[in-house]
Amino acid sequence: MTDEPVLEVRELRKEYRVRTSRAEAVPAAGSALLGHAVTRRERAGVLVAVDDVSFSVSPGQSLAVVGESGSGKTTVARMVVGLERPTSGTIMVSGRERSWRHVSSRERRRRAREVQIVFQDPYSSLDPRMSVRASLDESLRLHFDWTRERRDERVAELLDQVGLDRRQANSLPKALSGGQRQRVAIARALASEPRVLICDEAVASLDVSIQAQILNLLSDIRDATGVSYLFISHDLAVVRQVSDAVLVMRRGRVIEAGPTASVLSEPSDAYTKQLLAAIPRPGWKPTLSGS
Amino acid sequence: MNVLEINHLAVELPVEGALRRVLHDVTLSIGPGEAVGLVGESGAGKSMASRAVIRLLPAGAVVHGDIRYSGDSVLAMDRAALRHFRTHDVAMVFQDPRAHINPVRTIGDFLLEALLERGERRDDARAAVIALLAAVGVSEPERRLRQFPHELSGGLLQRVMIAAALAVSPTLLLADEPTTALDVTTQSDVMVILDARRRERGLAMLFVTHDLELAAAVCDRIAVLYAGFLVEDAPAGDLHRNLRHPYTAGLLASRPDPVAPRPRLAAIPGRPLSAFEVGAGCAFAPRCAFAVERCHLERPELRALDAGRVACHRAEELAGQLALSPTPGGGE
Numbered sequence: 001m002t003d004e005p006v007l008e009v010r011e012l013r014k015e016y017r018v019r020t021s022r023a024e025a026v027p028a029a030g031s032a033l034l035g036h037a038v039t040r041r042e043r044a045g046v047l048v049a050v051d052d053v054s055f056s057v058s059p060g061q062s063l064a065v066v067g068e069s070g071s072g073k074t075t076v077a078r079m080v081v082g083l084e085r086p087t088s089g090t091i092m093v094s095g096r097e098r099s100w101r102h103v104s105s106r107e108r109r110r111r112a113r114e115v116q117i118v119f120q121d122p123y124s125s126l127d128p129r130m131s132v133r134a135s136l137d138e139s140l141r142l143h144f145d146w147t148r149e150r151r152d153e154r155v156a157e158l159l160d161q162v163g164l165d166r167r168q169a170n171s172l173p174k175a176l177s178g179g180q181r182q183r184v185a186i187a188r189a190l191a192s193e194p195r196v197l198i199c200d201e202a203v204a205s206l207d208v209s210i211q212a213q214i215l216n217l218l219s220d221i222r223d224a225t226g227v228s229y230l231f232i233s234h235d236l237a238v239v240r241q242v243s244d245a246v247l248v249m250r251r252g253r254v255i256e257a258g259p260t261a262s263v264l265s266e267p268s269d270a271y272t273k274q275l276l277a278a279i280p281r282p283g284w285k286p287t288l289s290g291s
Numbered sequence: 292m293n294v295l296e297i298n299h300l301a302v303e304l305p306v307e308g309a310l311r312r313v314l315h316d317v318t319l320s321i322g323p324g325e326a327v328g329l330v331g332e333s334g335a336g337k338s339m340a341s342r343a344v345i346r347l348l349p350a351g352a353v354v355h356g357d358i359r360y361s362g363d364s365v366l367a368m369d370r371a372a373l374r375h376f377r378t379h380d381v382a383m384v385f386q387d388p389r390a391h392i393n394p395v396r397t398i399g400d401f402l403l404e405a406l407l408e409r410g411e412r413r414d415d416a417r418a419a420v421i422a423l424l425a426a427v428g429v430s431e432p433e434r435r436l437r438q439f440p441h442e443l444s445g446g447l448l449q450r451v452m453i454a455a456a457l458a459v460s461p462t463l464l465l466a467d468e469p470t471t472a473l474d475v476t477t478q479s480d481v482m483v484i485l486d487a488r489r490r491e492r493g494l495a496m497l498f499v500t501h502d503l504e505l506a507a508a509v510c511d512r513i514a515v516l517y518a519g520f521l522v523e524d525a526p527a528g529d530l531h532r533n534l535r536h537p538y539t540a541g542l543l544a545s546r547p548d549p550v551a552p553r554p555r556l557a558a559i560p561g562r563p564l565s566a567f568e569v570g571a572g573c574a575f576a577p578r579c580a581f582a583v584e585r586c587h588l589e590r591p592e593l594r595a596l597d598a599g600r601v602a603c604h605r606a607e608e609l610a611g612q613l614a615l616s617p618t619p620g621g622g623e
């Protein structure tokens with residue numbers, strides 16, 4: 001069976017204009033309180049954050065993107081949800097290209113419904129003055145033209161799906177633990193019934209025991225709804241647990257891609273090997289990475 | 292003699308006018324050249340326990356119990372003795388480097404301070420810290436000496452802090468999550484350096500981390516902290532072979548395996564408790580799949596078992612029953 005990809009990204013590229021500063025002069029003794037006295041030669045440069053990245057995700061598939069800090073993972077995610085404009089390349093969701101020209105507000109809402117994102121720190125993405133219930137309801141009102149009863153039913157269903165109880169539903173984000181807040185963020189993302197859920201380091205800052213609960217939750221949700229994941233993580237053990245396929249990024253480029261099981265058991269790229277060798281496990285001894 | 296001995300350490304901190312318990316009962320020791328991993332989830336009290344060793348707790352902290360460095364009571368040290376202890380014997384790497392490095396002084400000043408104060412020649416000290424910076428993977432070390440903390444990323448600053456700690460050649464290193472903010476490859480590099488120091492100079496280390504696998508791989512012994520209680524202390528090599536405490540077993544089972552994924556992770560239900568929330572019985576009882584009535588009523592003492600110590604009423608009984616795979620009913 002060849003499913004049409006729900007997400008297809010071709011030759012994606014993102015350049016940032018940056019000021020490169022080459023601070024060569026030594027700060028004058030005593031005068032350089034915060035380093036401002038440093039003479040700088042500044043020139044505009046171009047930083048290529050994402051360079052020729054292509055991939056596709058089929059319905060119900062989970063694709064992981066791994067790589068060290070600064071490799072371009074978040075930039076890819078932000079372009080896919082539409083928070084960032086690609087320098088070049090195409091992004092197709094459900095067979096429709098997401099162009100940046102003539103986007104009506106209706107079209108923008110439709111796009112938001114299709115692709116949702118959950119970040120590492122849900123605190124910053126949740127409205128601190130809104131209860132969990134109100135926040136879910138708001139998302140439903142934005143995306144659907146439903147009666148109050150229908151929305152209430154759906155809120156209850158979402159809460160149930162992410163394992164939050166009635167009392168937690170009436171709480172403000174600050175009264176919840178990190179794991180509970182992440183459940184709220186996931187519920188809010190699921191409210192629009194997206195085809196693709198992007199998780200950008202969504203479990204990275206959680207305690208180990210809570211991280212396991214959320215990973216199980218994500219797997220249950222995929223089974224129940226058929227949603228696809230674009231799962232961004234620097235943690236290869238987590239990636240092995242949640243993804244079917246994986247892309248390894250380094251300095252903006254894809255350096256290796258394939259089924260997670262084979263990439264992680266027989267990596268072909270030297271850098272992927274290095275990443276794998278650096279994961280602590282029974283019998284592991286640290287070695288110099290040579291990078 | 293042990294380099295460090297902590298006996299029944301308990302700490303209370305003032306919160307909104309009242310004292311709040313953040314550590315209940317921590318007993319552990321570290322021999323010369325030995326590395327002990329202090330492992331637990333956030334809020335368990337790892338940072339407080341390590342800061343208590345150098346008496347660097349928030350103002351108003353009340354400390355009970357006993358802490359000894361090479362036999363001398365740290366809690367009884369006068370100002371001069373404490374200062375000598377902090378500059379010559381022990382060094383600490385903090386979890387949050389930016390909060391502990393003076394922002395208006397250069398990296399060079401920060402790194403050289405302790406060495407110059409001890410009367411080392413400037414050229415020698417400079418050469419030593421440059422070599423150390425290079426060893427912990429800081430590129431262009433000479434240029435870094437002239438930079439200010441805000442010009443460095445968090446990862447680089449953490450490595451500067453590690454270099455500063457090693458520069459004074461301490462006998463005891465307290466490392467509080469020294470690699471949590473680093474990429475795995477850099478983490479591996481840093482661990483190689485700490486390991487070498489241990490072998491070459493007999494550095495003793497309290498290695499604080501939430502990563503049980505990392506601790507097991509680089510330490511001799513593992514001490515597990517839960518809600519302010521030390522619940523288990525075991526040889527690192529024993530950890531996977533001989534599961535003794537339900538919490539430790541739960542932590543191990545929660546971590547996915549990069550090579551052989553389990554269909555489902557055996558998550559511990561609920562969330563980690565803070566020390567002040569703990570009731571009368573075993574701190575882990577509300578989340579423990581093996582809790583019986585006694586567990587809710589009576590505090591388990593830390594007691595010797597096999598080659599380690601464990602605080603669980605049912606440790607002997609459960610031997611062989613604790614597994615890394617999900618237990619029926621123990622899902623979430």
Ligand SMILES: Nc1ncnc2c1ncn2[C@@H]1O[C@H](COP(=O)(O)OP(=O)(O)OP(=O)(O)O)[C@@H](O)[C@H]1O
Nearest residue numbers: 016018047049068069070071072073074075076234
């Ligand atoms: N708005 C921006 N302006 C300039 N450069 C940027 C901007 N956003 C990101 N970058 C740069 O683009 C590169 C990729 O960043 P990105 O955030 O995608 O990395 P990442 O793989 O998500 O890293 P991490 O694992 O640390 O989250 C980095 O060099 C980063 O500094």
Ligand SMILES: Nc1ncnc2c1ncn2[C@@H]1O[C@H](COP(=O)(O)OP(=O)(O)O)[C@@H](O)[C@H]1O
Nearest residue numbers: 304306313332333334335336337338339349565
């Ligand atoms: N300055 C402080 N005042 C009051 N409570 C604190 C303070 N710092 C930490 N705590 C509390 O002490 C407990 C232990 O904290 P900590 O040692 O930082 O845990 P860990 O390092 O294991 O994450 C936590 O419940 C935390 O909220």
Ligand code: SF4
Nearest residue numbers: 573576579586603604
């Ligand atoms: S004492 Fe009881 S509740 Fe505590 S860990 Fe042991 S079995 Fe579980």
Ligand SMILES: [Mg+2]
Nearest residue numbers: 073074075200
């Ligand atoms: Mg990122």
Ligand SMILES: [Mg+2]
Nearest residue numbers: 337338386467
């Ligand atoms: Mg801490």
